[in-house]
Amino acid sequence: MEHVISAVDCSVSHGPKVGNADARVISGVNLTVNPGEIVGIVGATGSGKTSLGRVLSGRGLLKGASRDWPWISGGSLTVADIDMRHPTKNDLLRLPLSIGYLAPDSGELLRNDLTVGENVVEPILSRDRDFDRKALGRAAALLLDAVDLEIGLLNKFPFECSRGQRQRIAFAQALIVEPKVLIVDEPAQGVDVLARPALFDLLERLNQTRGMTLVVISNDLAAIERLTSTVVVCNHGRIIAHGEIDDVLADPQDHYLLRMKEAREFASAPLAGLIDQEQVAAAERVVDGLFGDISDEEAAEIAAEAERRRLIAERPEFARFETGEQHSETKDEQESP
Numbered sequence: 543m544e545h546v547i548s549a550v551d552c553s554v555s556h557g558p559k560v561g562n563a564d565a566r567v568i569s570g571v572n573l574t575v576n577p578g579e580i581v582g583i584v585g586a587t588g589s590g591k592t593s594l595g596r597v598l599s600g601r602g603l604l605k606g607a608s609r610d611w612p613w614i615s616g617g618s619l620t621v622a623d624i625d626m627r628h629p630t631k632n633d634l635l636r637l638p639l640s641i642g643y644l645a646p647d648s649g650e651l652l653r654n655d656l657t658v659g660e661n662v663v664e665p666i667l668s669r670d671r672d673f674d675r676k677a678l679g680r681a682a683a684l685l686l687d688a689v690d691l692e693i694g695l696l697n698k699f700p701f702e703c704s705r706g707q708r709q710r711i712a713f714a715q716a717l718i719v720e721p722k723v724l725i726v727d728e729p730a731q732g733v734d735v736l737a738r739p740a741l742f743d744l745l746e747r748l749n750q751t752r753g754m755t756l757v758v759i760s761n762d763l764a765a766i767e768r769l770t771s772t773v774v775v776c777n778h779g780r781i782i783a784h785g786e787i788d789d790v791l792a793d794p795q796d797h798y799l800l801r802m803k804e805a806r807e808f809a810s811a812p813l814a815g816l817i818d819q820e821q822v823a824a825a826e827r828v829v830d831g832l833f834g835d836i837s838d839e840e841a842a843e844i845a846a847e848a849e850r851r852r853l854i855a856e857r858p859e860f861a862r863f864e865t866g867e868q869h870s871e872t873k874d875e876q877e878s879p
């Protein structure tokens with residue numbers, strides 16, 4: 543099977559292309575992805591996930607791209623048959639139609655002089671002004687519905703929408719061309735908790751029904767695992783593991799993988815399993831005094847919660863691996879006025 547993504551000893555740099563040998567943020571990446579696969583890219587902050595996603599998207603190659611896009615400084619990268627290091631004119635024409643990209647700030651890059659509907663179909667209309675507008679309108683409405691937005695938004699402008707709505711509009715825009723490969727950086731960011739399952743379902747459906755290859759970037763392993771069990775783990779600008787997550791974490795020889803394994807076990811362990819009997823007894827005494835008799839299970843739950851808080855206080859990184867819902871509820875609460 544021909545790979546839809548193929549990187550051979552690929553290095554990525556930021557900054558000017560001349561005289562910046564030290565600006566490499568990713569080195570020696572070898573990676574292959576099959577058509578129709580879903581791959582999660584995980585890793586610590588600053589490990590190079592976003593830079594990798596950005597070069598995979600090829601958006602830095604397009605006319606008008608700002609200078610802070612990373613570029614390929616060594617090796618080779620092919621995505622959807624496009625040579626991302628030395629693209630031909632034809633490659634550049636095909637690129638926006640073959641590779642979709644959704645960044646955490648894509649919603650903020652929508653055009654405020656176009657309606658929501660016009661923004662969604664803009665990737666097509668900008669290439670073909672004669673495209674059947676009725677068909678495009680229908681497609682835009684279907685996509686808005688698919689990303690769980692009201693059809694009534696079609697005639698509004700992005701500046702009249704909330705941040706979370708704008709991000710979902712950008713999602714619809716990324717999908718209108720039905721790209722072969724879709725790269726999504728932090729899919730849940732800026733999208734409210736209730737809309738997230740719909741978004742993940744949509745990604746899964748697109749993969750299953752259209753065979754769309756998905757690359758999902760996140761430092762939230764739980765979010766990745768909702769979509770796939772195949773992960774690429776980045777650390778310090780290198781890929782340190784690639785494969786089924788259970789295999790990757792089976793016998794971790796690397797410090798970061800070990801921490802991932804601990805955090806994953808912590809997040810999925812039944813909380814009662816983490817506590818000792820002394821804490822159960824202590825919780826029992828406290829709660830007994832306040833509420834009268836409680837069951838062993840209730841006491842275990844209370845003690846487990848205390849233990850969870852203690853662990854998070856000691857090792858804040860555990861908090862990141864808590865379920866996406868809990869984590870983002872707090873975020874959304876903070877965002878609301």
Ligand SMILES: Nc1ncnc2c1ncn2[C@@H]1O[C@H](COP(=O)(O)OP(=O)(O)OP(=O)(O)O)[C@@H](O)[C@H]1O
Pocket residue numbers: 556557567585586587588589590591592593594610611761
């Ligand atoms: N525009 C830029 N110019 C120079 N260096 C950059 C630029 N963007 C990122 N970097 C550097 O590249 C490295 C990788 O950053 P990147 O954003 O790819 O990491 P990440 O794994 O996505 O992090 P996070 O999870 O925090 O988003 C970091 O050392 C960062 O400082």
